[in-house]
Each structure stands twice: as C-alpha cells, then as structure tokens.
Amino acid sequence: MWFKNLYIFAFTRPFTINEDELESQLQENQFRPCGKTEMSHFGWSNALGKHGQRLLHHANGCFLLSARKEEKILPASVVKEALDEKVEQLEQEHSRKATKKEKEQFKEDITFELLPRAFSRISDTQGYICPAKNIIVINTSSRSKAEDFLALLRKSLGSLPVTSFAPETGAETIMTSWLLEQNLPEQFLIGFEGELKALGEDAAIIRCKNQDLLSDEMLAHLNTDKQVVKIAFDWDQTLSCVLADDLSVKRVKFFDVIHEQNADIQSDDILVKIDADFTLMTGELNRFIDDLLTQFGLRTDSYLETE
Template sequence: MWFKNLVFYRFTQPFTTDAEALHEQLFGSRFTPCSSQEQTRYGWVPPMGKLGDQLVHASNGHLLLCAKKEEKILPGSVIKEMLAERVEAIETEQSRKVRKKERDELKDTLMMELLPKAFSRHQLTFAYIAPEAGLLVVDASSAKRADELTAFLRKTLGSLPITLPALKQAPAATMTHWVSEQSPLPGGFELGEEAELKDPGENGGVIRCKQQHLLCDEISTHLAAGKQVVKVALDWKETLSFVLGEDLIVRRVKFSDVVQEKAAEMGEADAAAAFDADFTLMTLELGRFLPELLEALGGEDDGAYAPAIAV
C-alpha cells in the first residue's frame, strides 16, 4: 500500500466524519459491475481488497478509500468499420444517401449490440483523508483521474469542501529559481537528475532531460533564454524521491528501502497487518513531507481559501 503519485487537496472546513459513519455513507454507492448495456460504472470497494469488507480502512487517524471503475472496451476502429458496412448496405439496397442523423442512430444501435460482448477494463484509485492535517490525498498521476474520484466522493457525501492548495507563488517560478541557483533548495530537499523546461510563450519549445546533472552550463543556457522549469526530480531527506510538476502533482513517488523495510518489520504477522503497516508508515511520512513541500514552494496563501465552501 504505497501511493505512487500524489494529487492533494486542502479541506476548507474540518472533516469530522469517523470511519464507521463514512463507511455507511459510501455503502450506498458501492461498486457493482456494468450491466450488459452499460459502458462504464464507478463505485466504492474495500481498500484492503479480499483482506476486508469495510469501505474505509482507518489507521492512526487517517481514512483510506478506494474507488473502482469499469469500462467496456469498444475499439473505435471496429465500430467505424462495422458502421461503414451497414451504411454501405443501406445505400446500396435502398438507393439513397444515409444522412448524419440516421448514421448516428445506426452507430448507437451498433454500440448497444456490441456492449454485451465487449471486454472490461478495471481501474482502482486510492485516496486517503487526513482530518487533522486537513488534507485529501489521491493516488493519481493526472488531475482528471483525481477529479473523477473527488467528484464521485462529493456526490456520495453530498458535500466535499476541498480546494487545491493556493500557493503564494507559482511552482514553476520556484522550481526555476532552484535550478538556476537564484534561490537555494530548502533543507532536506535535493535536486535529482531529471527536469522538463518549457518556453512560457505560445507554442513554446520544450526541453526534457534525464540522467542529467541540472546545475550545469547547458541547462543554464536554456534558463537564460527564458525557459522555465515545469517538472523537476527531487529527493527528500533520503526518505522518498519524486518528480514535481508545475501543476503541483507529485509523480513517480518512490519510498526508500529503509522506510519499506521498517514497514515490513511492523507488519510481519500476516497480510492484513502488512497492509496496515504500509499504510500507517506511508501516511506518517507523507504527513511530514507534504507540509515541508508546500513550505519549500513558498508557503500557502491562507487568505485565498474561502471559509465556507461546502460543495
């Protein structure tokens, strides 16, 4: 149970629901498979999988959730080919042109015929709530996937007063200062060997580098030409490594062997204990890391948070 990506939100009101009450609220929106005529389904499943039946796993004040999405796979090329065949047959047999409205109706009918035979793709998205820290953290590498979970959680609960962290300055500006050495990296953070630089102008060029020492003349030349750092690899206190983006998404999170070995020692009893140990230690480390990351980026603009957002 180790998150690989972090999209995190700030609660604008205290989250006071306990694990038992939250389970009851999620139960009404638990996952059920697609019916024969459905293309997609979304719902809550036990985060421990076969190890438990609760829709919320609570540990050390943190609440773990898991959403499951099922999508029927209907290749566009197959639908296009079969639609073309049906249109051609009608035009040949009836000596007339198939218009757009009829073509769209034929496509809908074709999809309904194919859905029961389609393969399904399943996707799990984990998230945890840290009530004391006032954070919701989603394991997702894109804003779209994270927003899908938060939108469904809002629908399930009726209200979810969260917002993305508001920073005093843009992350790209701060990361550019780090790599250009205009500002020192805060204590505990070290540059990795990967970055993405982008010209802020319209249709601006993009430079991506890996296994590259970033404090070098080559990178400095691009920065002097006006490019900004929009992604950069960082290490934090020999505990985890990650790639930070200008969108404030923390991608490719990797916890150190020391942290994972400690979790293994805590969860030696059985699989359930191992799951709980992983989650407990991960949230403890992220509970230290995320505030330090926000502070390293210049701190949050507390005045930007609306005090009574409840949607």
C-alpha cells in the same frame, strides 16, 4: 499500498465526518460490475482490495478509499465496419443516402448489440483523507482521474469543499529559484532529471535525464528566459520524486530504509502488515507534504475558510 503519484487537494472547510458515517455514505455508490448494456460503471470498492471487506480503512487518523472503474472496450474499427454494412444495406434497399439521424441510430443499435460481448477494463484509484491535515491525497498520475475520484466522493457525501493548492507566486518561478539561487533546505537534494520551458505559446521545451541540473549548461538556459516546470529531487533520506508546476508529484519512490521499518512483521499476517504500511506511509507523506508546501509559502490549512 505505497502511493506512487500524488495529487494533493486542500479542504476549505474542516472534514468532520466520522468513520461510521463515511462508511455508510460510501455504500450509496458502491461499485458493481457493468450490466450487459452499460458502457462503464464507477464506484467504491474494498479499500484493502481482496484483503478487506470495508469501503474504507482507518489508521493513523487517515481514511483510505479505493474507487474502481469498469469500462467496456469496443474497438472503433469494429463499430465502423458494422455501421458501414448497415448504411450500405439501407442505401441499396432504398436507393438513397442514409441520413445523419439514421447513421446515429445505427451506431447506437450496434453498440447496444455488441456491449454484452465486449471486453472489460478495470482500474482502481486510491486516495486518503487526513482530517487533521485538511487534505485529500490521490494516488494517480492523471489529473482527470483525480477529478473523477473527487466527483465520486462529492456525489457520496453531497458536497466536498476542496481546492487545489496554488502559491501566490507561480510554482515555476519558485522552482526556477531553487536552481538559480540554490535556496532549498538541506533535506531537499536536487536530482538529475527536469524539464525547462521558455515563455510563449510555441515555447521551446528542454527535457533532460541523467543531467546535473546545477551545471553551467542548465543555468545558462534558465538565464535565457526558461523556467523549471518539472524537477526531480530526494527528500529527507526518505523518498525520491518528480515535482510538476501544478504541484502534482510523480514517480514517488520510498527508500529501502523506510520499507525496512516494517520488515519484522510476519508476512502471513497480511492485514497487520497492510495497516502498518499505511500508517507508516501516511505519516511520511504528511511530513513530506508539509515540508513541500512550506517551500511555496503554503500550509495544509491554507484554504480553510474563517468565519
């Protein structure tokens, strides 16, 4: 339930779909296991996993969704071995080289034949929509998985007017100023991990851990045309994370003081506990996102189109 990575997207038009409408539209693309001859399938699964029956969970004004993908695993070496045998057989029987078209057809036939026996890999990607904040927050460290989540939601809803947050001044410039000018508010405490990158295509990259980012050594790098592209920090005695220059947030870890707020809920009342955790998490993440975007001159309603 507790998100560990964040890709944050802004609505360009208010999200006005209510809970019942959203549930109904998600059902059009509900997850089902792959058929015998399918390579993959992607759809919406129960938002609360084995503990729920619905494709969304609504709490704290936010909608929790979970996208599930099943992919069949066919090792390339197995396919190649079978293909080589087919090609060799043809060449021996007909005393000629196999054409490109014939090889492609062989490969297609082999894949079709092997799929029913292939292993499956299943992965889930969760995200929440907060209409009041005009944002979608997706729990993944992969930009492509975030885009897949949005594409599935767009398919379900017919349209999805969202965009990435992008400050007018480059994020790396602002992040660099946090170290050079030490101008972050007091609720942001710079951590001991970061990545610096010089300008240019073949630029030097410095990755560091357990390093004081405000040391003279690091500041010297910044004064020689390097910029911050990743930086770790703690926020408001609530969580720690690593921020990248595309404003994605990785390795989010909520502090014990936050988890302890729901510690008195009985462990056997799992749905109540999940609901309380989701409410607590979205409340803290929404505060964090507001605070973070402010440092880049943005708001969660920055991209709403005005009529």
